[in-house]
Amino acid sequence: MIEIRIPKEIKTYREKLFFGLTLRQCICTAIALSICVPLYIFGNRFLPQEAVSWAVMVVAVPIMLTGFFRYNDMSFEQFAGEMFRFNFSVQKRIYEYEPPFMGFRNEYLAEEKAAEMNAKKYRKRK
Numbered sequence: 001m002i003e004i005r006i007p008k009e010i011k012t013y014r015e016k017l018f019f020g021l022t023l024r025q026c027i028c029t030a031i032a033l034s035i036c037v038p039l040y041i042f043g044n045r046f047l048p049q050e051a052v053s054w055a056v057m058v059v060a061v062p063i064m065l066t067g068f069f070r071y072n073d074m075s076f077e078q079f080a081g082e083m084f085r086f087n088f089s090v091q092k093r094i095y096e097y098e099p100p101f102m103g104f105r106n107e108y109l110a111e112e113k114a115a116e117m118n119a120k121k122y123r124k125r126k
Contacts, residue, residue, distance in 0.1 A: 024075075028067025032060045 017023050036056045043052035069076040 025067040028063055032063040035063070036060045 015022065018026050021029065036059055039059060040052055040056050043055060066076045071079050
């Protein structure tokens with residue numbers, strides 16, 4: 001089968017839309033701004049400034065992570081799902097141990113078996 005090599009730069013290319021941001025990043029930034037700016041402006045009436053600024057950060061960080069985070073070509077949702085499955089689901093772990101000399105032992109047994117088969121063939125011919 002013929003395989004065509006594609007350079008890494010081409011595989012990871014993302015089309016830029018506004019200000020060097022992809023469409024996903026632009027949407028997440030717009031959502032974060034549309035939620036956090038009114039929260040900060042109107043939150044000052046009900047809460048102290050420090051509490052409002054923490055609330056803005058708590059709201060903005062997950063939204064911005066969704067848009068900007070990429071790890072091993074996985075988006076934030078895929079990465080979070082994999083981390084959740086890895087840490088909180090049952091994992092099947094297979095224990096296999098083969099001593100370093102097992103390769104020599106298997107070769108020796110194969111040679112013995114071949115010699116035995118040749119001996120059986122020789123006996124049948126007689």
